[in-house]
Amino acid sequence: MHTTEELQQILDTAIQNLKFPDQPKQLYEPISYIINLGGKRVRPLLVLLGTELFGGNARESIHAAMAIEVFHNFTLVHDDIMDNAPLRRGKATVHEKWSTNTAILSGDVMMVEANKNLAKVNPVFLKDVLDTFNETAQGVCEGQQLDMEFESRNDVSIDEYINMIRLKTAVLLGGALKLGAIIANSDKKDADLLYQFGENIGIAFQLQDDILDVYADPEKFGKQVGGDIIANKKTFLLLEALTLAQGENKATLEEWLNKKNFDPQEKVAAIKQVYSNLNIQDIARNSMDAYLQKALTVFEQIQVDDSAKENLLELTNLLMAREY
Amino acid sequence: MHTTEELQQILDTAIQNLKFPDQPKQLYEPISYIINLGGKRVRPLLVLLGTELFGGNARESIHAAMAIEVFHNFTLVHDDIMDNAPLRRGKATVHEKWSTNTAILSGDVMMVEANKNLAKVNPVFLKDVLDTFNETAQGVCEGQQLDMEFESRNDVSIDEYINMIRLKTAVLLGGALKLGAIIANSDKKDADLLYQFGENIGIAFQLQDDILDVYADPEKFGKQVGGDIIANKKTFLLLEALTLAQGENKATLEEWLNKKNFDPQEKVAAIKQVYSNLNIQDIARNSMDAYLQKALTVFEQIQVDDSAKENLLELTNLLMAREY
Structure with a gap:
């Protein structure tokens, strides 16, 4: 090995x-x-x-x-x-x-x-x-x-x-x-479990991407923080916000989504405020954690020694601990 | 079978x-x-x-x-x-x-x-x-x-x-x-011979395409006869003509190849005249026949009964007897 x-x-x-x-x-x-x-x-x-x-x-x-x-x-x-x-x-x-x-x-x-x-x-x-x-x-x-x-x-x-x-x-x-x-x-069953592990890690990883695009440390993030917001990209966060928003939050969201000319920083701040009002970051993190947890539960069922699993678990931790 | x-x-x-x-x-x-x-x-x-x-x-x-x-x-x-x-x-x-x-x-x-x-x-x-x-x-x-x-x-x-x-x-x-x-x-050798047969038939077939585009019966041809000439397409015929043409033929070819505005029928007639002066149709047919002959020679070497070869030979004849 x-x-x-x-x-x-x-x-x-x-x-x-x-x-x-x-x-x-x-x-x-x-x-x-x-x-x-x-x-x-x-x-x-x-x-x-x-x-x-x-x-x-x-x-x-x-x-x-x-x-x-x-x-x-x-x-x-x-x-x-x-x-x-x-x-x-x-x-x-x-x-x-x-x-x-x-x-x-x-x-x-x-x-x-x-x-x-x-x-x-x-x-x-x-x-x-x-x-x-x-x-x-x-x-x-x-x-x-x-x-x-x-x-x-x-x-x-x-x-x-x-x-x-x-x-x-x-x-x-x-x-x-x-x-x-x-x-x-x-074993075929183990191969399928490993596939499911990878698929769930992949979903968690992509949700993390969505979160980081809004909440990463701008000093460390490789690209512009808020890029998804500026581009109206339909991320998990935006879709969740669109589902939950009512009243003023809904109006603010729609106003900014439809605006053609705007100051990017202002738009990012306004949408982040709506996300904050609606607890979107927590919801996204909970969903990400759920997929990660599902991945780990599946991984545990694979019939090999724990020692053989260490490298993959380490890589998973590394991937999921990104801050940028 | x-x-x-x-x-x-x-x-x-x-x-x-x-x-x-x-x-x-x-x-x-x-x-x-x-x-x-x-x-x-x-x-x-x-x-x-x-x-x-x-x-x-x-x-x-x-x-x-x-x-x-x-x-x-x-x-x-x-x-x-x-x-x-x-x-x-x-x-x-x-x-x-x-x-x-x-x-x-x-x-x-x-x-x-x-x-x-x-x-x-x-x-x-x-x-x-x-x-x-x-x-x-x-x-x-x-x-x-x-x-x-x-x-x-x-x-x-x-x-x-x-x-x-x-x-x-x-x-x-x-x-x-x-x-x-x-x-x-x-047998691996036979499979390779069959590959060569197909490759040579394919070249002959494409040369036939080039010839038909100029010399097909317009009544039977599915598309505009002379389409390649109108579009300056570098077919076998044009490339051969460019290689052989000198003096007046060369001047006529270049004139029509460079013309931006022209009557299509006039262009086709002019280039066909050059092809005719240079015997391009015969040269192309000879080249096509040579690839067809090479294909058939290779095909003969394949170690199976002649009766098994009939269907492929028939298809070859059919493909190579197109007039349009």
């Missing part, structure tokens, strides 16, 4: 060793570009941790981990086109740096590269690995679709929102862990 | 039975839409014919055939965005009917659906099937990239053009046949 630091080392080496053809340059350069923008590599790490949880060696699941990382980066490239995003990790997005057509086609070939990596796993597990990967990939696409649809809808319920972030974010964490479990030849 | 008509029946039924989720509607409706626009279904038919060539039953490769058909339609959806095409088979393209974002994301999920179908093949052949499919898919993306790059280049050689159509069109025919062969557990 490796330490998490060793696993990260294995991952870094594998990512550096990802080789793409030289030609056509326009097709393959964007792939190296987006992958080398960095990121925490949490998803491929989950694949390796999933394997080692059940006594497997991370090196057996390194190709599946690469598949997950390349797939994740593919979704970033295509999502950035759809979201019209100029920046990704502080650098120009692929469609900005090259063109939309390049971003579409390089993204497509990344999907193929992800599948090529997947095809390298031990053939004994290949069918199960493919089924889990494809189900995950499909979920992620559905999540992005719902996210886009929600932008123009005014009747998004909390349940719909949770389902959207489950698909867009959480199934990939669950899927990554399950791939690792499959390759370690785990 | 089935007749080609029976195989087409099997395909039609399988295509009708392709089921996609109901929700999100915006994500899945475009998939049914594009697949039901029709088409000759040549590529999935090649999968089935590849299997039956080696004594397999087409029903064993029906999922691979569906994977190829869905993948092909995925490339149409994304290519149409990149080529800014308003129509596909006489109907609105997906990005026109819905939106570019929908076309990107529905295309992405079609790629996943293709892979889901692929994962249903007999696990014994899965690794080989995936490797062939992924290599094919990668080639198709590279071909599309080269095709786009050629639009803004003025120094495209005939060899580069042949390589582009090989990747964009021909590898998918070769790949489809090879998938069929793999699933029939054919």
Whole structure:
């Protein structure tokens, strides 16, 4: 069993060793570009941790981990086109740096590269690995679709929102862990429990994102605090506030949501005041804690020694203890 | 062994039975839409014919055939965005009917659906099937990239053009046949020969397309004869003419290629006259025949009874005898 630091080392080496053809340059350069923008590599790490949880060696699941990382980066490239995003990790997005057509086609070939990596796993597990990967990939696409649809809808319920972030974010964490479990030849029931653990952690993680966007320490937060509020983004907090607000709170919310010209700081302060009146931060934290708790309860049921579980629990604590 | 008509029946039924989720509607409706626009279904038919060539039953490769058909339609959806095409088979393209974002994301999920179908093949052949499919898919993306790059280049050689159509069109025919062969557990050498047969047929077929666009019977041709000429499309014919033309022919070609305002019929007539002066039609037909001949020579080397080869030869003759 490796330490998490060793696993990260294995991952870094594998990512550096990802080789793409030289030609056509326009097709393959964007792939190296987006992958080398960095990121925490949490998803491929989950694949390796999933394997080692059940006594497997991370090196057996390194190709599946690469598949997950390349797939994740593919979704970033295509999502950035759809979201019209100029920046990704502080650098120009692929469609900005090259063109939309390049971003579409390089993204497509990344999907193929992800599948090529997947095809390298031990053939004994290949069918199960493919089924889990494809189900995950499909979920992620559905999540992005719902996210886009929600932008123009005014009747998004909390349940719909949770389902959207489950698909867009959480199934990939669950899927990554399950791939690792499959390759370690785990018990099927345990693999499913691990998937559920990942999915619930993913939801909790996204709710934490929503909370931090409003309540993070501006000194430490990597981006503008209140960005979601300024953009009228339908986060858990806003949807919850829209559900609960009545009278003056409701009027204030609607006024600011409809305002075209405003001082951003003023808007953030006004909406935060409504959130405070309605106890939104507490509600969001309670919901986040409930998903985290559900994840941990499921995790406990997995039939392996507690010592084997330490790395994953540590990572969970690390992820959930973000203040920025 | 089935007749080609029976195989087409099997395909039609399988295509009708392709089921996609109901929700999100915006994500899945475009998939049914594009697949039901029709088409000759040549590529999935090649999968089935590849299997039956080696004594397999087409029903064993029906999922691979569906994977190829869905993948092909995925490339149409994304290519149409990149080529800014308003129509596909006489109907609105997906990005026109819905939106570019929908076309990107529905295309992405079609790629996943293709892979889901692929994962249903007999696990014994899965690794080989995936490797062939992924290599094919990668080639198709590279071909599309080269095709786009050629639009803004003025120094495209005939060899580069042949390589582009090989990747964009021909590898998918070769790949489809090879998938069929793999699933029939054919000899590896025979599967590779069959791939080469398909690739060469594909190149011949595309050259025929280039020829027909200029010389088809306007009464029978489904689209405007001379469309490639009007659009300055870098076909085999134009590239060959640019290579050979000197003096007056060269001047006429360049004049019409650079003209912004012109009568389409006049342009088609003028360029056709240059083609005629330079014997371009014969040169193109000779090149097409050479690829067809190469395909047939390779096909002869495949170690199965002549009777098993009849269906594929018949389809080849049918495809290559198009007059429109």
